[in-house]
Amino acid sequence: MANTNNGANLGFEAKLWAAADALRNNMDAAEYKHVVLGLLFFKYISDAFEEYHAYLASAVEDAANEYFLRHNLPNRSEAIAKLLEDPDEYRAVNIFWVPKEARWSHLKAHAKQATIGKFVDDAMAVIERDNPSLKGVLPRDFGRPGLDKQRLGQLIDLVSNISLGDKESRSKDILGRVYEYFLSEFASAEGKKGGQFYTPRCVVQLLVEMLAPYKGRVYDPCCGSGGMFVQSAKFIEAHANGNGNGSKVKGRISVYGQESNYTTWRLCKMNLAIRGIDGQIAHGDTFHNDRHPDIKADYVLANPPFNDSDWRGELLEKDKRWKYGVPPTSNANFAWVQHFISHLAPTGLAGFVLANGSMSSTQSGEGEIRKNIIEADLVDCMVALPGQLFYSTQIPVCLWFIARDKKNGRFRDRRGEVLFIDARKLGVMIDRVHRELTDDEMRKIADTYHAWRGDKDCKQKYKDVLGFCKRAALKDIRKHDYVLTPGRYVGAEQVEDDGESFKEKMAHLTARLRDQMEQAAKLDAAICANLKEIGYGN
Numbered sequence: 001m002a003n004t005n006n007g008a009n010l011g012f013e014a015k016l017w018a019a020a021d022a023l024r025n026n027m028d029a030a031e032y033k034h035v036v037l038g039l040l041f042f043k044y045i046s047d048a049f050e051e052y053h054a055y056l057a058s059a060v061e062d063a064a065n066e067y068f069l070r071h072n073l074p075n076r077s078e079a080i081a082k083l084l085e086d087p088d089e090y091r092a093v094n095i096f097w098v099p100k101e102a103r104w105s106h107l108k109a110h111a112k113q114a115t116i117g118k119f120v121d122d123a124m125a126v127i128e129r130d131n132p133s134l135k136g137v138l139p140r141d142f143g144r145p146g147l148d149k150q151r152l153g154q155l156i157d158l159v160s161n162i163s164l165g166d167k168e169s170r171s172k173d174i175l176g177r178v179y180e181y182f183l184s185e186f187a188s189a190e191g192k193k194g195g196q197f198y199t200p201r202c203v204v205q206l207l208v209e210m211l212a213p214y215k216g217r218v219y220d221p222c223c224g225s226g227g228m229f230v231q232s233a234k235f236i237e238a239h240a241n242g243n244g245n246g247s248k249v250k251g252r253i254s255v256y257g258q259e260s261n262y263t264t265w266r267l268c269k270m271n272l273a274i275r276g277i278d279g280q281i282a283h284g285d286t287f288h289n290d291r292h293p294d295i296k297a298d299y300v301l302a303n304p305p306f307n308d309s310d311w312r313g314e315l316l317e318k319d320k321r322w323k324y325g326v327p328p329t330s331n332a333n334f335a336w337v338q339h340f341i342s343h344l345a346p347t348g349l350a351g352f353v354l355a356n357g358s359m360s361s362t363q364s365g366e367g368e369i370r371k372n373i374i375e376a377d378l379v380d381c382m383v384a385l386p387g388q389l390f391y392s393t394q395i396p397v398c399l400w401f402i403a404r405d406k407k408n409g410r411f412r413d414r415r416g417e418v419l420f421i422d423a424r425k426l427g428v429m430i431d432r433v434h435r436e437l438t439d440d441e442m443r444k445i446a447d448t449y450h451a452w453r454g455d456k457d458c459k460q461k462y463k464d465v466l467g468f469c470k471r472a473a474l475k476d477i478r479k480h481d482y483v484l485t486p487g488r489y490v491g492a493e494q495v496e497d498d499g500e501s502f503k504e505k506m507a508h509l510t511a512r513l514r515d516q517m518e519q520a521a522k523l524d525a526a527i528c529a530n531l532k533e534i535g536y537g538n
Helices: 012-022 029-059 076-084 087-091 104-109 116-130 149-160 167-171 174-196 201-211 227-238 262-273 333-342 363-375 439-453 474-479 502-533
Strands: 216-220 253-259 280-283 297-302 344-355 379-384 397-403 417-422 469-473
Touching: 012 149, 012 174, 029 076, 029 087, 029 104, 029 116, 029 149, 029 174, 029 262, 104 116, 104 149, 116 149, 201 227, 201 297, 201 344, 201 379, 201 397, 201 439, 216 227, 227 253, 227 262, 227 297, 253 262, 262 280, 297 333, 333 344, 333 363, 333 397, 363 474, 379 439, 417 439, 417 474, 439 469, 469 474
Parallel strands: 216 253, 216 297, 253 280, 297 344, 379 417
Antiparallel strands: 344 397, 379 397, 417 469
């Protein structure tokens, strides 16, 4: 059975979500999101702190431990108290310092009080005060009148029953799994708005698996809640022993991002903090206030807003980023593409999501921009994805892969070639309206790309497959007027001949049709008879 990897199979996340969602009552999902995720993050910080606090308390009694304090030491009690409450002891092991008045036990003791909202806000404030990396990140509006304090207290009691930040929970990535599951559920609940902060896990995973960012600078200029960075770190951990770098994970990638929505930026900062990812994530409009103007990234991973018409492009007509043509003010798709290219290192690779229209549109000069990018030999691979993958839109989307230099020694010389993959028929439905790619399907797509580009550790040999993948030359793309839709190149999938002649097939099909028509006539007659019995017949 295929592994859909949708997160629901983890079990307790779904149960925890159901309990938390039951407490939402009539609160809007967009508002409740920050209440729940803020409390989960708070509990994680407190758990990690309390565990190390307990360790220090036991360490002073252990003669073999460096923290041991002999029992006849003058003022021993004061020395222990000073050690346990020394912020630097916690910061030295990458644990956030939590002052006494902000510890979870303090919150839980006041959970039933009408002033619990103020207690939470005050606790968030002192944590931010004493941990500069969290400045401006934590939500602090739990005391507002519109938030039901009884339900807030019940939510605190619910969260109190799960361990999130202790060593065992961190090793199992308990909070990371809960956080990711909740983000996806909130995205689903918010519908179209959910796409502003969440890219479906399978799409992110596919991008990361195809690019394989083992080391270097990873950049996402529209990073949402940080899914690209989280998945990149997971990729490195999963491949730690097979990439020639031993088993070390930390320090192999440097993370740079930017997000224009302030509340989403906060979600990203928290999402990275719980994973121990120290990223340089800036808040601001990427087009008009690029906070990383000098970064030349080894990898660009992004899911920009689709077909954005409100990007104020008229103010940037002479921008130096528009090397391949000035993007139309009515659609930011090719503004994003050129922004990505402008931030690539000489051997950099980019993978990003765009609406399908980007592959074929000729409106407002987009066709000319796409032509110039293709003629510059920057397009490495195009992947058409199935519909219904996103919470924010039902329109089908595609993945673009850009290579700054197709002859850089890392892979084979691919100059003058583009790989097309048509994955529209892949995926499984996980509910009535949402589809996901399975692990096997993602592996199939990634392996095809790696085999084609010549990854040194890829054992698969590339070959064109009708209906799925095709290696095309630039001259072939020119013949198709620079349209990059994979379906134009991969051809139709071969259908196995069942050995039945056309005459025989039509004979049994028409016989089946007549039989079905006769059954339909009998059903119509039965319905009419039933209606007549209750006085509604002719």
